[in-house]
Amino acid sequence: MSEIAAKATIKPARRRLLAARLVPYLLLQALIVIATILGLRLLQPSDPDDFALSGFSLREDGATHPVTLPHFTSSRYSLADPPLYTGAFTFRRGDAASGWSVFLPRFSNAVEVAVNGVVVLDSRRDANANRPDRNTPQIALIPASLLRDGSNELTVRLFVWGPLKGFLDTVYVGPDAALRPAYETRTLLFVTLPVVFSAWQSILAVILAIMWLMRRREPVYGVLAAAMVLGVVQAFVPPPVPPATTSRLASVLLASAPTESALIVVFGVLFFGWRWPRYGTLLFAPGIAVFVVGLIAGPPLPRILFLLLGIPTVGVCLVLMACVTAAAVVRRQDAASFTLGCAVSIVLTCWVHDMLSVSEIVTNERIFVSRLSYSAMLVAIGAGLTWRFARALNQVDSFAGQLVTRVREAEERLKASFAREEARARAAALANERTRLMRDLHDGLGGQLVSIVALSERGHEGATITDAARAALKDLRLVIDSMDDIGGDLMLALGSWRERAAMQLRPHDIALDWRVATPQGLPLHPELRPWHVIQIVRILDEAVTNAVKHAHAGNIAVTIETLDADQGPYGVISVTDDGRGFALAGDCAAAGTSQTARGLRNMRSRAARCGAVLDLGSDASGTRVRLQLPQIFPDSDAAAS
C-alpha cells in the first residue's frame, strides 16, 4: 500500500493495520522456524551404528583419561602435542570379504589416523576438510596387511587451532561397503551441495554484475553481485592450514563473512526502496576490523576477533535483515518481501542453531548449516531478481506494444486531420482563387460588358460597341490565360500577350516591335502567381491602348531585358511609342483626358501591387513606360484591399 495512504490514516487505524499484517507474518515465520528445526533434525545423516567406535582413551597435556566420543577438547593455538585418542577394534579375517575402512563423519579441525601405529589418513593435506564451517567427512581404506586378526589399535591425532574447541565425532571402523554409503551421503550434503550452490552464486554474480554495469542507477544489483563474489571467493579459495605463513589470506577470508552479511543488509534496504542510512556503514566496521587485524597481527588474533566480532555481526545483520523484510511485508504485502522474509528466517534459525552448537548448549554432531542455508538464500534472491528483471522486460515489451498501437492511432488521427486540413486549405485556395477571378472579371470584363449595354441602349454607332466588346473578349482571354501554369516564366505569358496586342494593333496599322534584349528574356520567378501576371499584362495593355488611342503612334516597341545590379538579376519591360506624347502634370494627372489620368493611376497602383516600379516618360517625340519587375514578387496582395 502506498505511503501516502498510510500517512493519511489516523493512528489507531494504522496500528490496527500494522497488527493485522504483522501478526500473521510473525506466525508464519514461527512456523517456518519450527519447520527449519524439524528439517535440520531430518538432515542429520544416519551412520552405520554397528561399526561405531566410541570408547577411547585420550592423552592430552601429558594426562591420559578415558573418553566417549563424540568429544570436545579444549581450544588451543599450538599444533605441537595434539590430543591423541587411542582405541581398539576387533577384526576377524573371516568376514573381511571386502576391505576395511575407517570413517570419520565430523572432526575439527584436522585429524591424523593411524592403525596399529601406521598412519592411514591425514586430513591436513585436504584444505577443505579442515574448514570448521564445512562438515567434511573423511574415509580411509585400511591396508589389509595392517590388520591383525583380533584386536587392533586405532589412534586419532586431533589437530585443533583456536578459538573453536576441538571436536571428534564417533569413529566408525568396519567393512568399506557398509561405511561408504554414509560417507557418500555426507559428502553430497556437505561438500558437493555447497560447491553447486557456489557455482550458482558465481553465475548469478556475473549476471547481476552485468545488470548493474548496464543499469548504474540501480546499485541493488551491484551490491548483491559483490556479496555473491565474496561468497564465491570464500567458498573456493582454500584456507591455509596452520602453521602456514599465508595468514594474511586467512584473515581476508575471515573478513568476508561479516562483510558479506552487511552487503546483504544493504541489498535488502535498497531492494525495498529505502534510503541507506549514513550510520549504516558501521555494519562494515567489524569486517574491516578483522581484515585490518589480519593484515597486521599473527594467526590466532584474527580468528579470535572473527569469533568475537564477525559471527555476532553476521547475526546482527540477519536480525536487521529480518526487521527490514518484516517492515517491507507490512508495507508492501507482496510476494518478493514475503519470500525474502521467509528465507531470512530460515538462515537466522540456522545461525542460531550453529551458535547453540558452538557454545555446546545443543549437543548434536556439530554440524554447521549457516553457510549452506545462506548460499541457498543468495541463490533464491538471485533467481528472484532475475525473475523480476524478466518481468520488467515483459512490461517494457507490452509497453512498447502499447506505444506502437498508440503511435499508430496518433498517426491515423494525424493523417485524418492532415487530410481535413488539406481539404480545408484546398477549399480556401479555391475560394481565394474565386475571389481573385471575380475581382479580375469585375475589373475588366464586367465593366466592358456594362459599357456595351450602355452603348447599345444609346443607339451608338457600332464601332464603339465593337471596341468595347473586343476589349471584353481580350480581357476574358487574359483572365483564362493567366490561370495557366507557366512555371514562373513570365515570358510565356508575354508570348500570348504579344499575339493579342499584335491582333489589336493590326487594324490600326501600328507595328509592334518586339525586342528581347537578353537571350533568356526575363529571370524565372517561382513565386509568380496568376494575379501578378494579370497586373503586369494589364499595365502593358494600358500602355499599348494609350499609345493607340491618345498618342496616335505609328510604331510601338516592347523591350524585354534582364538587368543585373549588385543585388541579383531583375527584369525590365519597356513600352515605347513614337506618338505625340502627353504632358505629365503632377504625379498622376495627365494633361489629356481624365480617362488617361485614370489609366495612369491604375497602372501605378497595379505596379505597386506586384512590387514593380513604374516609370513614365513622355514628350513630343513619344512616350516611354518602363516597368521594373521586383526580384521577388510579393506573396500577398497588400494593396488590393
Added chain:
Amino acid sequence: MSEQGETGEAITILLVEDDAPTCWRLQDALVKAGYEVRSAGTLGEARSALGEATPRVLLTDLRLPDGHGVELIREVRQRFPDTEIMVISALGDEESVISAMTVGATGYLLKDAFPTDIATTVRDLVAGHSPISASIARFIVRRTQNSAEPPPGPALNTARLTPREIDILWGIAKGFSYAEIASHLGLSRQTVPGHIKNIYRKLEVHTRSEAVFEAVQQGLIKL
C-alpha cells in the same frame, strides 16, 4: 478578287457554325476575300453538304446543336484527307483547339478575328501554314515536360515530337516570331511553318485503336 487553288478553281469552304451572326460575319469576310463558301448550322446539314461536294477547307465550330464538331472533323479527316480543317473557337483556348487537333484539325480561327485576319489565316492554311498560338504552343511544350501525373486538360501524345519541334514550340510560346525562332535555331525562316504543320500532324491520333494505343503508351490508361 478570287482566291484560287492550284487548279485555278475557286477554293471552296464549308463553314459549320450554329450562331447566325457569327456565321454571317465569317462568311462575309471569306466571300469578300474571294472564297466560295457554303454554310451549315448543324452537323446534319454539314454532312449533307459534304455529300454534295468535297470542300477544300472545313471551318467548324465545336459545339453544334446536334452533336460535337470533333465527330465532323474526324469524319472529314478520314473521308477527305486533302481537306484542310480549321476549328472556330471563341477564345482560342487549348481545350477546344487541342481536342480538334488530335482528330485532324490543322488550324484554328478566333470568332472575333478581324476580317482581313480571317482571310489571311485561311489562305495561309491552304498554302500549308498552320497557325499556332502562343498559349497552344505553351500547352503542348508543357506536356512534353515529364511530370508524375498528367496535367489536366485533353490527352495529348507528344512522344513523337523532335527536340527541334519542341524548341520551335518554346519559341512560339515565348512570343518570338518565326523569323526570330529561325535565327535562334539556325533554320531558314521558310521551314518553320512546315515544322508547325508537322507538329499538328504528329499530334493527330488517326484511329480510335491508335488513340487507345497511344494512351497506353503514355500510361494514361492502365490495362
